[in-house]
Amino acid sequence: MGFLSLMQNHLLTFIIFVPVVVAALLLCIPGRFKPVFKIATITATAIQLLLAILIFQSFNTSPAVSSAIQPGFVFQYVEKLDWINLDLNTFGKLSIDYFVAVDGLSVTLVGLAALVLLVGAISSWTIQDNTKGYFLLYLLLCASVVGCFVALDFFLFYLFFEFMLLPMYFLIGMWGGPRREYAAIKFFLYTLAGSIFILIVMIGLYTSVMDPIETGIQAGILNDAETVTQAQITEVQQRIQENTIPKNQIVKTFNMVAMMDRANYLPDTLLEVNNNAGIFGFSARLIAFMALFIGFVIKLPAVPLHTWLPDAHVEAPTPISVVLAGILLKVGGYGLVRATYSIFPDGAVFFAWWIGLLGVIAIIYGAMNALAMKDLKKLIAYSSVSHMGFVLLGLASLTSEGVSGGLFQMFSHGIITSMLFLIAGVVYDRTGDRMIAHYGGLSVKMPSYTTLVVIAFFASLGLPGFSGFVAEIMVFLGSFNAATINQLLPRWMAIVATVGLILGAAYYLWTLQRMFFGPYYLLKDQWNGQMIDLNLREYVMLIPLALATLVFGIFPSLFLNMVNASVSSFVHFVNTVGEENLRLILGK
Amino acid sequence: MEKSIEVHSLGTQLSEIVESAFFVFPEICLLAFLLLILIFDLIFRQKLLWLFTITALLGLFLTTGLLLQQWSLTAESSEGLSLFSRMIQLDRLAIYFKILICVSAVFTVLISVNYKSRAGSFHLRSVKRIGEYYTVLFGLLLGAMLLSMSTHLLIIYLAIELISISSYILTNFNFDERSTEASIKYILYGGVSSGVMLYGMSLLYGLTGTLDMTHPSFQENIAAAPMILVLFAGLFTLGGFLFKISSAPFHLWAPDVYEGAPTPVVALFSVVPKAAGFVVLMRYTAHFFSQVSFDFPWQTLLAVIAIITLLLGNFAALWQKNVKRMMAYSSIAHSGFILIGVLSTSSFGMLSVLFYVSVYALMNLAAFLIIIMISRETGSEEISQYRGLGEQYPLIGVLMLIAMISLTGLPPTAGFTAKLFIFSSLWEAYQSSDNLMLLLLLVFGLFNTVVSLFYYLKIPYFMFFKKSETTFVADRFSHQRTGRRHDKFYLFDKILAIVLIFPLLILFFKSNWLIDFIHTIPFEF
Structure with a gap:
């Protein structure tokens, strides 16, 4: 069984490239065979989900910290191949790797992505015009989303x-709604602006970070990459700091794990910890943290930078809203954890208060806006903003509970919000209208739909028994305890954030009351015939999601076991290294 | 050959010319074909039109072959040869650019094959002027090749004039009002900037007593000369080069010329003279700016020019409705990006300039090819006429999308890699100089990408998002269906477009395939 073992060793590669391969095959099929595209896409995403389950199954939840090259982080399913190696004269050598792996911080998001993408694919069944283009693009999206969660280069x-x-x-x-073009370009410009921030920092990072192993090989200190000891790496790092390795032998790298170790920074580069030069008198590292933070926070999104989200959500077709809210927002959160916090722990400690504040503002502001929205989809979009605020608050606390809570919130929000957007899609499919005020007493006509709506709303507002509750409680605990554990956040932030819960209950219950209970009412009479209860396809999409949020709410350990080991090493790393770096940066 | 040959008598001079002639074989070959085409033109006027194209391609292939041979002959470490009593310098940098120029010219000829101007006055398959077209085109190429080798101010001037005069004529090849107007504007701007440059050069000659930039006395005297004079001389000379690369404040000619000139010629303009201009600019910064003794912030100066160029190019492009005008401003903006690599002055910077220029040539040729294909069908160069084309012709739509994405500089295209290198070299320059202007340029330049996204995406936006509101395309199509072809695009053009676009993706995933070549160029002038 050569193929099986090949798959076992390259699970991550498979999970990224299955959609690409399917897309390439579909490219050869004429566009008129519409069902082919739908079935193929659903199959591809189903395979992704299967692979994700395989990854979950054999994921080691309490790995031993063994390898010397990974400062506190233990990655599994590591695949590392040379991709581009460049010799750039005086600049030194440059290595770009195909480096993918998962750890506790990313594995759950891979699973979430696979689940939501499958649901999105099923939900795309109703797409009629230009089916070929739609599903090809969707498959490319599937590949890049998963790739984002596993890439470490x-x-x-x-x-x-x-x-x-x-x-x-x-x-x-x-394929979007009436103002789709405006929404699309706004989305693109916002996120591109964000990625420019990331790009600037990326340029700064890779020009200042060397790969200790490859540099060691170039400089003749190491023989090959297989038998590397910690002592040898330390020797390379020392010689780098002493400037005794000639410039053209230094191998610069995009490896994020190498970027996390401050000993890998070349002396006299701006992002090096001991460099006091700075920009306008500020430490370059702190500025880089801010830039990276802004880049990812646009995607998350946090409050001052969130305005693209309601537009994009409202105009996107239902499946794309699902994917957007379910996974793409999480890419922002994941980027914060993986890149911003891990590479610049100093900034994480330094700006903790401000990040916490941003989180609290997002929670309250998002909830207040949701309360005022007349469009069901917009309401859900703003509730997303509010819920992503919890992620920020949890991360800012830099406590185990807070960070696990933040990660859990991303996971559970992914499930719940997918459900919510599907729910909004159900009415929209039937009438082409999403205004809350245009409906009333739907429970009369659509009892099962109403049941699922109630489940989704209660899950989202944080009722005990659902995953959202556990996540939010953990964030509260974490941010409340931060005052005693690492003194990063004041207690009032946690307390104020709880107002978000109350507001959440308010807007959901109010919506429930207006749309689903009370006297039966529709704006237009001709809608009456269209108000049929859920069909099989909608059940297939909604029930698993509802079950998932319940299961993870009742057995949160299912999730927490996966992340615990990684979160505790992450929190430990960011706190200790952050403090140390900050002391060096600020010269205390 | 010794690098410093002192010239004494006519005899030694003559023998040196004879010796040097061996090293300019590619140029001689090009010249020979130029003459051949001219003779053909006299003999076969209005007949055997394909013969001209074949001959031109043959000449270009032969020249490229000779250049490749030159490339393989020059050892990696050699410093380059000074030819014709230090008039020109043959090194790998020059050869690389000459190859680039010839390859771009091959594509230009291939693009021209199916081009038809709006009034139908310029169509290579039906017009008697084909011989003239290729003759002038070869003249331009000759000038560009000469310019990429020249280190002597006189030769620089001559080469630039050769390029310019050929360009003025080529601009007019549509033979309509627009074309003529553009040509006249080009002549006016070109004349002024040539004059300014010549004035600067004469000052430099007065200060140093030599026109040879590599000559030791040139550098010594520059170092000794009074600051104001050196500044004037240097900046005036710089103006001529900035004109060639269409950088601010000498960019004004570009939009009109791009709009008026035949599109294949525009594709050539956006690549060849610019590439040659950048070589000479690189040599000039190495020989002149880095030699001035006083503390002149020339890096800052170039940074300011780059910022202004980026600003003007990108923001003016936003308002354009004509696709060729938009591409003109885009090419101005790209000059700004390439300038960034030039001002970093590290060998990494030079390397990224070469990479960028190569990728830029591919992107632009591809974009213009598709513009030609589309404008032949819609009969218009307005961006709004692109509506609905993406759904009608998915292949063309996707190819155009890739070209535009690459011009914007987004992954997964080589345009991204090129920008990454350029800005990395700038970051390095900033780190070593601590010049805040460079950091500003970095941030500013990258955010310009967002601005540029807006206008580059306009084309895919119209192609894919807008439905074609009228059915006139279909009507026209049914009229034409009586003709020969089913598809509205020539298969030849489609293949050519794929050939041009495909490397943009390849060079993203395997940028080392090109970098490994460029890496062998010793960047010491």
Whole structure:
């Protein structure tokens, strides 16, 4: 069984490239065979989900910290291949790797992505015009989203991160609602502006970070990459700091893991910890943290930079809203954890208060806006903003509970919000209208629909028993305890954030009351015939999601076991290294 | 050959010319074909039109072959040869650019094959002027090849004039009002900037007593001369080069010329003279700017020019409705990006300039080819006429999309890699000089990408998002259906477009295939 073992060893490659291969095959099929595209896409995403389950199954939840080259982070399913090696004269050598792996921080998001993408594919069944284009783009989106969660080479990560924009732009702009073009271009410009921030930092990083192993091989200190000891790496790093390795032997790298170790930074580069030069008198590292933070926060999105989200959501077709809210927002959160926090832990400690504040503002502001929205989809979009605020708050606390809570919130929000957008899609499919005020007492006509709506709303507002509750409680705990554990956040932030919960209950219950209970009412009489209860396809999409949020709400350990080991090493790393770096940067 | 040959007598001079002639074989070959085409033109006027194209291609292939041979002959470490009593310098940098120029010219000829101007006055398959077209085109190429080798101010001037005069004529090849107007504008701007440059050069000669930039006395005297004079001389000379690369403040000619000139010629203009201009600019910065003794912030100066160029190019492009005008401003903006690599002055910077220029040539030729294909069908160069074309012709739509994405500089295209290198070299320059202007340029330049996205995406936007509102295309199509072809695009053009676009993707995933070549160029002038 050569193929099986090949697959076992390259699970991540398979999960990224299955949609690409399917897309390539579909390219050869004429566009008139519409069902072929639908079935093929559903199959491809189903295979992705299967692979994700395989990854989950054999994922080691308590790995031993063994390898010397990974400062506190333990990655599994590592695949590392040389991709581009360049010799750039005085600049030194440059290595870009195909480097993918998962750890506790990313594995759950891979699973979430696979699930949501499958649901999105099923939900895309109703797409009628230009089916071929739609599903090809959707498959490309599937590949790049998953790729983003597993890439550990910054170049590769950036490739996937940027490549998501294009399919998304076309999916919103060609299949979206009336103002789709405006929404699509706004989405593209916002996120591209964000990625420019990321690009600037990426340039700064790769020009200042060397790969200790490859540099060691170039300089003759190491023989090959297989038998590397910690002592040898330390020797290479020391010689780098002493400037005794000639410039053309230094191998610069995009490897994010190498970027996390401050000993890998070349002396006298701006992003090096001991460099006091700075920009306008500020430490370059702190500025870089801010830039990277802004880049990802646009995607998340946090409050001052969130305005693209309601537009994109409202105009996107239902499946794309699902994918957008379910996974793409998580890319922002994941980027914060993986890149911003891990590479610049100093900034994470330094700006913790401000990030926490941003989180609180997002929670309250998003909820207040949701309360005022008349369009069901907009309401859900703003509730997303509010819920993503919890991610920020949890991360800012830099406590185990807070960070796990933030990750859990991303996971659970992915499931719940997918459900919510599907729910909004159900009425929209039937009438082409999403205004809350145009409906009333739907429970009379659509009882099963109403049941699922109630489940989704209660899950989203954080009722105990659903995953959202656990996540939010953990964030509260984490941010409340931060005051005693690492003194990064004041207590009032956690307390104020709880107002978000109350507001959440308010807008959901109010919507429930207006749309589903009370006297039966429709704006237009001709809608009456269209108000039929859920069909099989809608059940297939909604029930698994509802079950998932319940299961993870009742057994949160299913999720927490996966992330615990990684979160505790992450929190430990960011706190200790962040403090140390900050002391060096600020010269205390 | 010794690098410093002192010239004494006519005899040694003559023998040196004879010796040097061996090293300019590619240019001689090009010249021979130029004459051949001219003779053909006299003999076969209005007949055997394909013969001209075949001959031109043959000449270009032969020249490229000779250049490749030159490339393989020059050892990697050699410093380059000074030829014709230090008039020109043959090194790998020059050879690389000459190859680039010839390859671009091959594509230009191939693009021209199916081009038809709006009034139908310029169509290579039916017009008697074909011989003239190729003759002048070869003249331009000759000038560009000469320019990429020249280190002597006189030769620089001559080469630039040769390029310019050929360009003025080529601009007029549509033979309509627009074309003539553009040509006249080009002559006026060109004349002024040539004059300014010549004035600067004469000042430089007065200060140093030599026109040879590589001559030791040139550098010594520059170092000794009074600041104001050197500044004037240097900046005036710089103006001529900026004109060739269509950089601010000498960019004004570009939009009109791009709009008026035949599209294949525009494709050539956007690549060949610009590439040659950048070589000479690189040599000039190495020989002149880095030699001035006083503390002149020339890096800042170039950074300011780059910023202005980026600003003007990108923001003016936003408002354009004509696709060729838009491409003109885009090419101005790209000059700004390439300038960034030039001002970094590290060998990494030079390397990224070469990479960028090569990728840029591919992108632009591809974009113009598709513009030609589309404008032949819609009969218009307005961007709004692109509506609905993406759905009608998915292949063309996707190819155009890739070209536009690459021009914007997004992955997965080589345009991204090129920008990454350019800005990395700028970051390095900033780190070593601590010049805040460079950091500003970095941030500013990258955010210009967002601006440029807006206008580059306009084309795919119209192609894919807008439905064609009238059925006139279909009507026209049914009228034409009586003709020979089913598809509205020539298969030849489609293949050519794929050939041009495909490397843009390849060079993203395997940029080392090109970089490994460029890497062997010793960047010491």
